[in-house]
Amino acid sequence: MEDTPSRRSFLQGAGLVGAGLVGGGGAAGALLPVLDLTGRAGDRTGDGADPESPRFTLAVIPDTQYLFDGDRGDPEPLAATLNWILDHRAEQNIVFTAHLGDIVENAGAAELAEAGQVYEVLDRHRMPYSVLAGNHDIDASATDQRGPSPYLEVFGPHRVSRLPSYGGGTPDGYNTYHRFTAAGREWLLLALDWRPSDGTLDWARSVLAAHRSTPAILTTHDLADSDETGVAWLSAHGRRLWDGLIADSDQIFLTLNGHYWPPGRLVRRNAAGRDVHVHITNYQDRYYGGGAMLRLYHFDLARDTIDVETISPWILGQRPDRRDALARREVELTDPANRFSLPIDFTERFAGFAPVPRRPPRGPDAVLVDGTVAYWRFDQGRAEGTAVPDGFRIDDLSGRGNHLTRVTLPGSGPAALRWSAGHHDDQPAHASLFFDGSRQTDGGRQTDGGRQTDGGRRPARGAYLRTVDGAPLNAATFDQGYTVEAFVKLPADVRATDDHANMSILSRFGAGRDAGKLGGDPAAPIATLSMSDGMAVLWAVFPLAQDALIANWGHEMRADEWFHVAVVNDGQHSTLYVDGLRLLRNPSAPATGLATSGEPWLVGAHHHDRIVEQGFYGWIGDIRIVDRPLPASRFLRA
Structure with a gap:
C-alpha cells in the first residue's frame, strides 16, 4: 500500500524503517546474525511435496516492500522465509508459494534485482511459486499495458516459466497462471497485476474455461480492505474484479490480496450461490516492515477444513535469548484475524464445475462373497x-x-x-x-x-x-x-x-x-x-x-x-x-x-x-x- 504521511512517520519514529538494525541480546543497535541468502548447505532435491496426501499447504507472502527500500532495506527476513519454506516443504507438504505484490518500495531496478537474488533459492530448488506486481513495483498509474519495466526484467514470466507449475501468461507479461497437484487433483492459481486490463480479465476467463474442472485461487494486490476488527469489504478495484471476473467464475473459491492493512476477511456469494472466501493479509505496518511474515494455508480435504496460521520465520530463526521485546511479540500471530480455520465442504463447493460422480448401486451378486x-x-x-x-x-x-x-x-x-x-x-x-x-x-x-x-x-x-x-x-x-x-x-x-x-x-x-x-x-x-x-x-x-x-x-x-x-x-x-x-x-x-x-x-x-x-x-x-x-x-x- 502507498505510504500515507502518518503511516510513514509512525514507522520511522518507531525505528521500523531504515538500515536494518534491531536490538539483540538486550544491546540496542546490535546487528542480527547475517542469514545465508544463497540457501542452506546440503541437497534439498528430495524434499518434494506429496501430491496425493489430503493435507497440503499454500505459503503466502504479502508486501515485503520495506525490506527493499533504496538504501534502507534488509533482504535477510525474506531470505529466512524462503529458506524456511524449503526446509519445511516436505514436513508441511508445501506445494506452492504465492507473493501478493509490493515486492519492493520504489520500483527501482536495484531494489528489484536485490529481491530477485533472494528468490534464486526457490529457482534452484524448483519450488513452485508466483509473483505479481503491486503498485510499488511498477508505474501504478497504468494498467498491465504499461510496457517494459524493471519488474518485468527481474520477475517476468521468463523466470517462473522454468518451473513445472507454470501454465502461461498474458502477452504483456504481467499476469500468469500456475497449476499444481495436491490431494490427488489439479489446482489453479491466477496471479493478476495491480491493475489488470479488460483484455486480461478476458484472458483469465479463458484460462478457467480451459480448465473447467479445476478449482482456482485468485491472487492480486488490491481486492479487499478491512478495519481493526478484521471485517473486510471489497475495495473500488476489488468490485471491478468481482463484477468482471470472480462473481461469474464458480471455480474461484478463494482470493488473496495484500496492499491494505490490517488483515481481514469476508465471504461473498457468487452468481452460482456458492461461497467465495476473500482474504487480505499484509504486515508492512508491523515491526521491521513485517519481517517477511508468512501466512500458511493448510488445506485438509479429509477434514473439509483450511487451517490458517501466520508466523515469522526470520524471528523463529533467531536464538530465543537474543530476541528483543518487539521480536518476541511477532514470532507468530494468534489473533482471530491471523490464526483461524475455514470449514469448507470441498465436494459440495466444487460440485458446480467438478461434480464427484456418485457410486452407483451394486446388485447382490457383486457382494455375495463366499461364506x-x-x-x-x-x-x-x-x-x-x-x-x-x-x-x-x-x-x-x-x-x-x-x-x-x-x-x-x-x-x-x-x-x-x-x-x-x-x-x-x-x-x-x-x-x-x-x-x-x-x-x-x-x-x-x-x-x-x-x-x-x-x-x-x-x-x-x-x-x-x-x-x-x-x-x-x-x-x-x-x-x-x-x-x-x-x-x-x-x-x-x-x-x-x-x-x-x-x-x-x-x-x-x-x-x-x-x-x-x-x-x-x-x-x-x-x-x-x-x-x-x-x-x-x-x-x-x-x-x-x-x-x-x-x-x-x-x-x-x-x-x-x-x-x-x-x-x-x-x-x-x-x-x-x-x-x-x-x-x-x-x-x-x-x-x-x-x-x-x-x-x-x-x-x-x-x-x-x-x-x-x-x-x-x-x-x-x-x-x-x-x-x-x-x-x-x-x-x-x-
Whole structure:
C-alpha cells in the first residue's frame, strides 16, 4: 500500500524503517546474525511435496516492500522465509508459494534485482511459486499495458516459466497462471497485476474455461480492505474484479490480496450461490516492515477444513535469548484475524464445475462373497417415508433362508418402521429403513423371541425385524470366525434425550443364561451390536468357550452422518472397524464363535433378560453376515 504521511512517520519514529538494525541480546543497535541468502548447505532435491496426501499447504507472502527500500532495506527476513519454506516443504507438504505484490518500495531496478537474488533459492530448488506486481513495483498509474519495466526484467514470466507449475501468461507479461497437484487433483492459481486490463480479465476467463474442472485461487494486490476488527469489504478495484471476473467464475473459491492493512476477511456469494472466501493479509505496518511474515494455508480435504496460521520465520530463526521485546511479540500471530480455520465442504463447493460422480448401486451378486450366510438390503422400491407393513418379509439374498419379518412393539403404529432412500455413499443398495423407536420406562415387556406381551406404563416404542422361525442363522455358532457388517446413520437429535441409550443395531435373542452362560450378567443378550449411552459402537457377546461377555468398544459416533461398522472374528479374537478403520478398544481375550439359544436374530431391537426394552432410533442400511473373517478390502463399503 502507498505510504500515507502518518503511516510513514509512525514507522520511522518507531525505528521500523531504515538500515536494518534491531536490538539483540538486550544491546540496542546490535546487528542480527547475517542469514545465508544463497540457501542452506546440503541437497534439498528430495524434499518434494506429496501430491496425493489430503493435507497440503499454500505459503503466502504479502508486501515485503520495506525490506527493499533504496538504501534502507534488509533482504535477510525474506531470505529466512524462503529458506524456511524449503526446509519445511516436505514436513508441511508445501506445494506452492504465492507473493501478493509490493515486492519492493520504489520500483527501482536495484531494489528489484536485490529481491530477485533472494528468490534464486526457490529457482534452484524448483519450488513452485508466483509473483505479481503491486503498485510499488511498477508505474501504478497504468494498467498491465504499461510496457517494459524493471519488474518485468527481474520477475517476468521468463523466470517462473522454468518451473513445472507454470501454465502461461498474458502477452504483456504481467499476469500468469500456475497449476499444481495436491490431494490427488489439479489446482489453479491466477496471479493478476495491480491493475489488470479488460483484455486480461478476458484472458483469465479463458484460462478457467480451459480448465473447467479445476478449482482456482485468485491472487492480486488490491481486492479487499478491512478495519481493526478484521471485517473486510471489497475495495473500488476489488468490485471491478468481482463484477468482471470472480462473481461469474464458480471455480474461484478463494482470493488473496495484500496492499491494505490490517488483515481481514469476508465471504461473498457468487452468481452460482456458492461461497467465495476473500482474504487480505499484509504486515508492512508491523515491526521491521513485517519481517517477511508468512501466512500458511493448510488445506485438509479429509477434514473439509483450511487451517490458517501466520508466523515469522526470520524471528523463529533467531536464538530465543537474543530476541528483543518487539521480536518476541511477532514470532507468530494468534489473533482471530491471523490464526483461524475455514470449514469448507470441498465436494459440495466444487460440485458446480467438478461434480464427484456418485457410486452407483451394486446388485447382490457383486457382494455375495463366499461364506455369506445372510444379506439383507432394503431397496424394495417402496416410496420414501411409507411404512413397512406388519409381518412384511424381507428376503435373505444369500439364499440361506434367513428371512426377516416386521414386528411392532405394543402401542406403536405403522410409521415406527419406514422405507427410506437414505444411504451411505458406498452402500451397495441405495436405500435403508428408518426405525423410530425408544426405550421402555417402568417395565413395558415383550418376551419369547420378540412375540408380544403387555405390561408397564411406558413400554418400548418402535418396530423391528426378526429372523423367521427355523432360520439356519438362529443356530449358527461361527466357530471358524465371522464378519458382521451394517450401515448406520443416527438422527441429529439422538442425544437430545436418554430415550436412545444402549440401543441395538443387531442382536441375538436369548439371555446369556439361556445358552448356559452364568458369569458376568447372565441376563445380557447373547450377542449385540449396539450404540452405548454415549453413542459409541459396542460389540458385546458370549463366545462359545467363555462364561462371561467379551466386549469390543468403539468411539462416540457423529450424528447425522452415515457410517459403516464391521466386526471381524478370526476364530480367536474379534476386531471392531468403523468406515474400514480398525478401532482401539479390541480385547486380547480369546473369543471363539458365538453362543446360541437357537432363537431369532433381531434387527433394530435391544433386549435384556428376554425383554425387548428398546427400539432402535435411526437409519439402518445393508447388513451382511459372513461365516469367515474378511479383510477390510472385502467389506461392503470397499
